[in-house]
Amino acid sequence: MEIFDVGVIGGGVIGCSVLFDLTSAGYNCVLLEKNEHLVSESSAGNSGMLHTGYDAPLGSVELTCIKRSLTKIVKVFEKLGVPFRQNGSTMVAWEDHQVQELFNIQEESKRKGYSNVHILTASELFQSEPYLNRSAKGALWIPGEMILDPWLASISFAHHARLNGAKIRTSCEVLSCKRELFDAWSLHTTHGDIHCRVVVNCAGLQGDLVDKMAGYQDFSIAPRKGQFIVFGSKTSNLINSSIIPIPSTTSKGIITFKTVYDNIITGPTAEDVPSRSIPRPEPLIRERLMESACNTVPSLMDYNIIGEYTGVRPATQYKDYQIRSHQDRKWITVGGIRSTGVSACLGISSHVCDLVHDLGLDPSRGPSSHIERINWTILPGKAAIHDECVYHMTHPIAKYGTSKNSML
Ligand SMILES: Cc1cc2nc3c(=O)[nH]c(=O)nc-3n(C[C@H](O)[C@H](O)[C@H](O)COP(=O)(O)OP(=O)(O)OC[C@H]3O[C@@H](n4cnc5c(N)ncnc54)[C@H](O)[C@@H]3O)c2cc1C
Structure with a gap:
């Protein structure tokens, strides 16, 4: 035994x-x-x-x-060959009264040891994110944030x-x-x-x-659902960093971000749900997400989504x-x-x-x-294979990102 x-x-x-x-x-x-x-x-x-x-x-x-x-993840990803990119996050104040919040979060970040976080005026913001909705009042630039598969x-x-x-x-x-x-x-x-x-x-x-x-x-466990919409990689030039809102006490809010495969994704929502199983996306929430995406980056209106997905957080x-x-x-x-x-x-x-x-x-x-x-053989949208072990692609970021129609 x-x-x-x-x-x-x-x-x-x-x-x-x-x-x-x-x-x-x-x-x-x-x-x-x-x-x-x-x-x-x-x-x-x-x-x-x-x-x-x-x-x-x-x-x-x-x-x-x-x-x-x-402190160690970047080195490990480089050694393993996991795709990642340090593209930073831009936390946007959409209302005048939110600008002070940005300063508060900057102070708090400094207390946490992140001294490189800094405020962008509206004009600095539009220089770094030219396609952003012009109603933005300013932003907090968080350079340490990354994306990965x-x-x-x-x-x-x-x-x-x-x-x-x-x-x-x-x-x-x-x-x-x-x-x-x-x-x-x-x-x-x-x-x-x-x-x-x-x-x-x-x-x-x-x-x-x-x-x-x-x-x-x-x-x-108190399951909390999140839903996303996915755009094709033709949209990738519309943002340079992850566009995040000012977080609430319970959620980071709805983010518009680019994946390592250059798809733009908007989400997630944060809804308490009774079931622990992964639910299907809901049409009404899809509309809300589409509205949020287009409010953040108006040019996204010219594109259709290529997919959507949900996840459930193991909150307590x-x-x-x-x-x-x-x-x-x-x-x-x-x-x-x-x-x-x-x-x-x-x-x-x-x-x-x-x-x-x-x-x-x-x-x-x-x-x-x-x-x-690990030198993976990737079957686009389906699996990764190495040393006779086959791993089925379960995550939409990898599935949409590696499959052929991700260009739409
Ligand atoms: C909408 C959403 C957005 C998020 N965004 C981010 C993000 O951008 N960045 C970030 O850092 N985090 C993010 N998270 C959080 C992150 O995804 C979770 O913190 C993480 O996935 C939790 O992983 P886990 O391994 O604890 O749980 P799981 O991934 O659920 O793994 C638990 C596993 O245990 C297995 N299991 C359960 N019971 C048994 C049993 N009896 N016997 C055998 N196996 C069992 C299950 O089948 C499951 O595969 C997000 C989460 C959601 C839902």
Whole structure:
């Protein structure tokens, strides 16, 4: 009977990055994903932006993880060959009274250590974003924000771990779990029983339900939907940076941004929904998004959308991430990674490595910090293949971006 060092439940961006870092640290890991494909729930419906944490509260676990992630993510992406671009974000004041807000956010950003954030007058703004609606009053330039292919990033983390010896089981749902007498967890799954010394619960929208299997009830998931519309890459010259509004206390608001494949996307909305499953796009919201896109960049009126998608955030009753180590039973929960999981992923995984180390678990293999570039064979709109492993393209940013009709 094989006993893994660590069992990671969930193959979204968080599970994949945790698997990547733990395997590199020498832990013998297995990742269990209930769906047929990795990256098929929250992580398949996001904006694919690396945020600096401009709206994350000072002192929060979220901000700490984002900052920690950003110190290493660029190097890791360069080594793995994940497409990304530092194109910055332009936070626009659309009303006179919002200009003061920009100064407040600039001050707050400086307190968070981002001294390069600065105010643009309306004329400076129109020089950098000539197609923006002329009613804009000014902006805050946040140069550190980036865009990436969030799907290729996640599967590259998972595949690199696999090449380093990690096991990945898909269509493998954890149904129940038990802490056995011999100091290991027995995870009862749809693929039989898996044994591991430590469990890391990265189950996203089911994070609270998986925690409950182990007897923990520290938070409840409150799903929050987001919807997007996608334009073809012919629109790409209409913006240079991600155009973001002033955030509210609950949402970053509707953004008009360009992907690494040059599609312009507008979204996401933020709606509390009763179901944890990924819903279909709604026509009324599509209209609202189209209106928002054309209000931001009027020339978008001349183009049709080529697609749309939705995502659901694993929000909870708390604003901050819910990351906890239950030391006595060697169970780590990485829950409620609401709206910045892609940005914070490698900070979260470093934090999880520290927590596993603090449990006194020594890696059963030698560490391997060497990161190899993955030379993927990409089937446009469909899949990425390497070393006989086929990863189905689940994220619309990758699907629309690599497929032929993305030019429309
Ligand atoms: C609309 C929207 C926009 C966003 N925009 C951004 C952005 O621009 N930048 C950013 O940084 N973040 C963004 N996010 C947030 C980011 O997408 C999330 O923080 C992240 O995807 C959460 O990842 P996860 O791995 O925790 O969850 P998931 O991706 O949901 O992964 C959890 C996995 O666990 C699996 N699972 C659950 N239960 C079990 C079980 N019992 N057994 C086995 N497997 C199980 C699920 O099938 C799932 O695949 C956005 C999110 C949304 C929805």
